[in-house]
Amino acid sequence: MIRVALLILSLCCTLSHAELLVTQATVRLLPPGVPNTAAYFTIENNSQHAEFLVGAKANFVAKAEIHNHIHHNGMMKMQQQSEVKIEAGQTLHFAPGGLHIMLFGLKQPLSENQVLDLSVQTKSGKNIRFKADVKSPSIHKHHH
Numbered sequence: 001m002i003r004v005a006l007l008i009l010s011l012c013c014t015l016s017h018a019e020l021l022v023t024q025a026t027v028r029l030l031p032p033g034v035p036n037t038a039a040y041f042t043i044e045n046n047s048q049h050a051e052f053l054v055g056a057k058a059n060f061v062a063k064a065e066i067h068n069h070i071h072h073n074g075m076m077k078m079q080q081q082s083e084v085k086i087e088a089g090q091t092l093h094f095a096p097g098g099l100h101i102m103l104f105g106l107k108q109p110l111s112e113n114q115v116l117d118l119s120v121q122t123k124s125g126k127n128i129r130f131k132a133d134v135k136s137p138s139i140h141k142h143h144h
């Protein structure tokens with residue numbers, strides 16, 4: 001009886017306190033025929049230690065990479081990131097003009113409000129799966 005109660009208790013708390021929590025995930029909707037797009041989200045590190053994002057996956061594209069925008073000779077350029085550090089307790093925003101998941105080679109056209117499955121991988125071996133809504137870009141533009 002006690003063991004069952006403990007099991008339920010531990011299950012509930014594991015689920016409600018995800019160590020790495022992804023929220024507000026979106027994939028940018030681009031005009032038909034544009035093969036590449038990007039995903040944005042907020043990620044919270046609720047653990048007691050730093051985590052490193054080392055990769056991304058999405059089965060609706062040929063390839064997904066973690067990118068950031070850097071200033072180079074007065075120009076904005078995108079660069080693939082081999083790892084992105086998230087400090088313990090830190091919330092990191094993947095947003096237009098900064099960090100993003102670059103999505104190369106869409107396998108099928110996207111439509112507004114479609115829900116897509118994505119995941120990010122950490123150096124510690126975690127695979128964090130999340131859902132992203134397809135949204136038209138609003139105020140900010142993301143140049144490629």
Ligand SMILES: [Cu+2]
Binds near residue numbers: 100
């Ligand atoms: Cu990019």
